[in-house]
Amino acid sequence: MPRQVVLLDAGLGNLGSVERALSQVGAAVVRTSDPDTVAAARIVVFPGQGAFGEQTDAIVSGPLGSAIRAFIDKGGSFLGICLGMQLLFEGSDEAGGRPGLGLLQGRARRFPNDMVEPPPPGTDLPGRRLKIPHMGWNDVSPDGEHYYFVHSYYVDGADPEHVTWTCTYGDVTFPATVVRGNVVGCQFHPEKSQRAGLRFLRAFLLGGWK
Amino acid sequence: MLKRRIIPCLDIRDGRVVKGVHFGGLRDAGDPVAAARLYDEHGADEICLLDITATAEGRATFVDVVRHVADQIFCPLTVGGGVRRESDVARLLDAGADKVAINSGAVINPNLVEKVAARYGSQCIVVAVDVRRLPPRTAPEAAPAAPDAPVPAGFEDDDDPVYEVVIQGGTRSTGLDAVAWCKTAAQLGAGELLLTSMDRDGTKRGYDLPITRTISRAVPIPVIASGGVGSLEHLYEGLAPGGGEADAALAASIFHFGLYTIPEAKRYLAQRGIPVRPFGP
Numbered sequence: 071m072p073r074q075v076v077l078l079d080a081g082l083g084n085l086g087s088v089e090r091a092l093s094q095v096g097a098a099v100v101r102t103s104d105p106d107t108v109a110a111a112r113i114v115v116f117p118g119q120g121a122f123g124e125q126t127d128a129i130v131s132g133p134l135g136s137a138i139r140a141f142i143d144k145g146g147s148f149l150g151i152c153l154g155m156q157l158l159f160e161g162s163d164e165a166g167g168r169p170g171l172g173l174l175q176g177r178a179r180r181f182p183n184d185m186v187e188p189p190p191p192g193t194d195l196p197g198r199r200l201k202i203p204h205m206g207w208n209d210v211s212p213d214g215e216h217y218y219f220v221h222s223y224y225v226d227g228a229d230p231e232h233v234t235w236t237c238t239y240g241d242v243t244f245p246a247t248v249v250r251g252n253v254v255g256c257q258f259h260p261e262k263s264q265r266a267g268l269r270f271l272r273a274f275l276l277g278g279w280k
Numbered sequence: 281m282l283k284r285r286i287i288p289c290l291d292i293r294d295g296r297v298v299k300g301v302h303f304g305g306l307r308d309a310g311d312p313v314a315a316a317r318l319y320d321e322h323g324a325d326e327i328c329l330l331d332i333t334a335t336a337e338g339r340a341t342f343v344d345v346v347r348h349v350a351d352q353i354f355c356p357l358t359v360g361g362g363v364r365r366e367s368d369v370a371r372l373l374d375a376g377a378d379k380v381a382i383n384s385g386a387v388i389n390p391n392l393v394e395k396v397a398a399r400y401g402s403q404c405i406v407v408a409v410d411v412r413r414l415p416p417r418t419a420p421e422a423a424p425a426a427p428d429a430p431v432p433a434g435f436e437d438d439d440d441p442v443y444e445v446v447i448q449g450g451t452r453s454t455g456l457d458a459v460a461w462c463k464t465a466a467q468l469g470a471g472e473l474l475l476t477s478m479d480r481d482g483t484k485r486g487y488d489l490p491i492t493r494t495i496s497r498a499v500p501i502p503v504i505a506s507g508g509v510g511s512l513e514h515l516y517e518g519l520a521p522g523g524g525e526a527d528a529a530l531a532a533s534i535f536h537f538g539l540y541t542i543p544e545a546k547r548y549l550a551q552r553g554i555p556v557r558p559f560g561p
Contacts, residue, residue, distance in 0.1 A: 083400075083401070083404075084373055084374070084376070084378075086350065086376050087350065087354075087376065087378070090351065090354075091354060094354070119401055119403060119404070120400065120401035120403070121401055183500065187281075189521060190521050190553070193521065193522070195521050195522050196497070198521065198525065199497065199500070200282075201499075201500060201501055201502045201503075201527060202500060202501070203402070203403055203471060203501075203502075204282060205403070205471070205472065205502050205527075206282050206283060206284075206285050206325065206502070206527070206528070207282070207283045207285065207325055207557040208281065208282045208283065209281070209283075209557075216283065216557040216558075218355065218356060219282075220356075220403045220471075221403075222402075222403075238281065239281075239282055259356075261354065262354065262355055262356050262378065263354070263355075264320065264323065264354045264355055265354075267354060268354060
């Protein structure tokens with residue numbers, strides 16, 4: 071029997087690929103931007119691309135933010151993807167400092183500009199500058215699989231108890247996935263991560279994360 | 281660690297995959313949806329679709345192709361070609377593209393990059409830059425007999441090759457220095473650069489390594505190398521330290537015509553010490 075998933079459209083980017091990926095793993099997807107639909111759901115997925123800013127402020131302090139808090143309080147299964155995961159935390163340094171929902175401890179910070187990957191040993195080549203955004207496929211630990219990431223900010227200061235997988239870029243090791251009870255967040259885009267991503271979404275739907 | 285990406289690119293004209301030499305002389309390479317689906321199943325790290333039609337009907341067909349391809353794949357999709365206005369970006373993102381590449385439109389109107397980056401986020405804006413190497417100015421024997429564009433001011437240094445930006449499918453010179461324009465594009469809010477050598481495009485002689493390396497080192501955003509891949513060795517060169525040092529390698533014909541598969545390319549690169557995402561079940 072397909073599980074009904076409420077896909078939260080808060081205006082933070084395109085939801086088409088998340089919807090397709092959820093359908094692919096057997097979910098019956100209902101898109102909404104209505105707080106009451108969120109509050110009444112059993113499973114909510116909250117994708118987000120882009121940046122903290124006025125739009126996220128409006129979500130955090132508005133009816134959608136209240137609906138997300140109420141949904142999580144009553145024990146519904148919640149998945150935040152990328153910006154949707156970062157919004158679970160206290161806030162971000164982005165755009166002069168912006169608040170998050172404050173459901174998890176930690177804050178989004180920008181990757182340092184000056185990270186360098188050392189040159190191959192025995193060469194006189196300069197070290198390779200690490201680019202921002204962190205864009206592409208990176209492996210996560212201890213899962214070992216590769217997932218597709220696109221982000222310039224990462225979550226810092228999370229409670230280690232909540233961090234299930236980590237990823238490393240340059241000098242920074244950051245949470246790739248977080249889990250606290252019924253709340254799951256992933257920094258990567260499972261909908262863009264081919265088989266590994268679909269497997270991740272299936273596990274979430276089946277409650278394998280609780 | 282972050283892996284270098286392998287990106288098969290599909291040039292689309294009138295709903296079909298085509299491949300040309302030096303941006304011209306096209307031949308048919310098949311159905312884009314079937315090709316994209318196969319690449320996705322084979323572990324392509326990203327798929328790129330470029331619209332090379334110039335007609336209104338062609339543009340509309342391309343948006344349909346984007347929609348159908350986006351429907352079938354579970355990896356990032358970059359699309360471009362003929363993007364001039366904010367509404368073009370919106371239409372392509374709406375059709376399911378993850379990133380939109382802006383080429384001539386960015387040169388003609390740099391403000392477009394700034395606007396769409398602010399609106400949709402840098403992560404979905406790629407600035408595509410077509411470059412061509414200029415002949416050395418002070419070497420008379422190498423001077424072009426009838427240059428269609430004079431060497432612009434500031435290009436006097438002959439010790440290093442100088443490259444200029446060309447637009448509109450390589451038909452127009454801009455007088456813009458390639459490195460300077462790439463830096464500007466990054467400042468305007470591009471999340472990534474797609475750098476194509478017009479001299480090498482379709483030649484199977486390999487990427488233009490000097491300019492790829494220079495730009496990869498000069499900008500703080502990822503660079504995709506493009507133009508000229510004819511062998512797996514060329515992919516290696518484009519990504520290798522001291523080679524192109526690019527973050528991603530784009531190729532078209534070696535994959536379309538079945539010369540190599542994506543898994544073969546990845547195995548080869550891994551053996552040569554390039555960090556790539558392994559392909560496996």
